[in-house]
Amino acid sequence: MSVAFRRESDEEHKEPKFELPLPPGPNLVTAAGPALIGGKIAALEAAIEGEGDAEAREALKRELRYWNTRAATAHVAPPIEDGVAGIGARVRIRLNGRERLIEIVGHDEADPAADRLAFQAPLAHALLGAEEGERVDFGGKAEAIEVLAVEAIAD
DSSP: OOGGGOOOOGGGGSOOOOOOOOOSSOOEEOTTHHHHHHHHHHHHHHHHHHOOOHHHHHHHHHHHHHHHHHHHHOEEOOOOOTTBOOTTEEEEEEETTEEEEEEEEOGGGOBGGGTEEETTSHHHHHHTTOBTTOEEEETTEEEEEEEEEEEEOOO
8 A cells, every 4th residue: 555545643743742941050049949939830730630631731741840850950049148149139230321120030930021030141140249339241331230239139
């Protein structure tokens, strides 16, 4: 029989489902990070229990595997030094004449719209190790950022 007349299963035509990619580097989080990750895991477990559609349930299980891996690899970053920007710091800066309040957090805690930036993000990365009153290079410009204040994020 010719291959042209062979019936293939519908499964052969579906795109493969890969695991969610893990961010590169260490999984550093703030003191609040493990609880946030635990909350996501609990919510996903509850959603899986209540999901009737097999395909949607598999998607939720895939996301749950991601969060379980993140929970297993999470390390709380050491406390910041007084006045020095690091993971778990709230940093007031002046950039392009405008003041911003940035929180430097772990990858899974990030919310750029709320100025909660992952420590790997370019702006947060530029601020790591900066002290109050210091000027920091950013975006190819020398001393583009003025660090106005640094404080620890309250748990």
